Amino acid sequence: MLHARSSAAEWMDDAAATEAEFAAALRDLARINRMSLAYRPVLRWLDRLVARTGATRLSVLDVGAGGGDMLRAIARWAAQRGVVVELVGLDRSPWAGRYALAAGTPARWITADLFDLDPAERFDVVLCSLFTHHLPDPVLVRFLQWAEARARLGWLISDLHRHPLPWGFVWAAVRALRMDPMVVHDSTVSIARSFIRADWARLLAAAGVAAEIRWTFPFRWLVGSIRA
Numbered sequence: 056m057l058h059a060r061s062s063a064a065e066w067m068d069d070a071a072a073t074e075a076e077f078a079a080a081l082r083d084l085a086r087i088n089r090m091s092l093a094y095r096p097v098l099r100w101l102d103r104l105v106a107r108t109g110a111t112r113l114s115v116l117d118v119g120a121g122g123g124d125m126l127r128a129i130a131r132w133a134a135q136r137g138v139v140v141e142l143v144g145l146d147r148s149p150w151a152g153r154y155a156l157a158a159g160t161p162a163r164w165i166t167a168d169l170f171d172l173d174p175a176e177r178f179d180v181v182l183c184s185l186f187t188h189h190l191p192d193p194v195l196v197r198f199l200q201w202a203e204a205r206a207r208l209g210w211l212i213s214d215l216h217r218h219p220l221p222w223g224f225v226w227a228a229v230r231a232l233r234m235d236p237m238v239v240h241d242s243t244v245s246i247a248r249s250f251i252r253a254d255w256a257r258l259l260a261a262a263g264v265a266a267e268i269r270w271t272f273p274f275r276w277l278v279g280s281i282r283a
């Protein structure tokens with residue numbers, strides 16, 4: 056069942072989702088992000104980027120930023136490290152920006168499909184979490200080239216590992232925790248749409264983009280590049 060990337064649709068990608076449905080899913084996604092330690096590897100990668108580039112000011116774009124909780128974690132990280140950040144959230148759902156800004160995300164927000172972003176916009180850092188599995192392979196190849204071209208200092212993808220262990224664990228956990236129906240549906244679909252290392256090697260080769268591929272606990276891939 057998990058031998059290749061699934062193309063099953065996620066409810067979150069249904070443009071007909073109402074604001075209430077989308078907001079409920081974003082609330083539970085933030086719970087999952089906290090419980091699955093989703094911020095930590097991204098913040099450690101930012102530590103490495105700052106150490107290697109010497110940057111003290113960073114513009115950071117979060118693609119598919121959802122409820123903005125990663126950007127809020129980055130704002131806290133920046134305050135602790137004394138790094139001045141200019142944060143930008145991008146999400147094609149109009150409900151994401153409304154939710155993120157109401158939650159106090161200290162970011163400029165762009166509601167658009169990523170490929171419609173103004174071609175002149177570039178950022179020191181382009182990152183995304185739980186986003187790339189939404190894209191089919193040919194679009195993901197284009198996204199890798201897009202990130203490479205948009206990021207001045209580095210880019211990072213954090214996404215799920217397609218493996219029976221997290222699939223089974225997540226299937227049980229979202230039900231035990233009585234999560235929102237959209238999250239219950241999309242969580243295992245997300246894992247089935249996600250990646251093994253060979254997928255990333257193949258996609259990077261197709262994009263002609265060089266990057267480091269790292270596995271991180273619990274069952275995530277970090278794919279990224281720092282220019283220094």
Ligand SMILES: C[S@@+](CC[C@H](N)C(=O)[O-])C[C@H]1O[C@@H](n2cnc3c(N)ncnc32)[C@H](O)[C@@H]1O
Binds near residue numbers: 125146
């Ligand atoms: C699973 S959510 C992840 C949200 C957040 N990054 C997190 O980790 O909780 C994926 C998000 O990507 C957005 N998205 C999907 N395709 C997109 C596209 N082509 N351009 C911009 N946003 C997109 C969806 O609207 C959704 O909010």
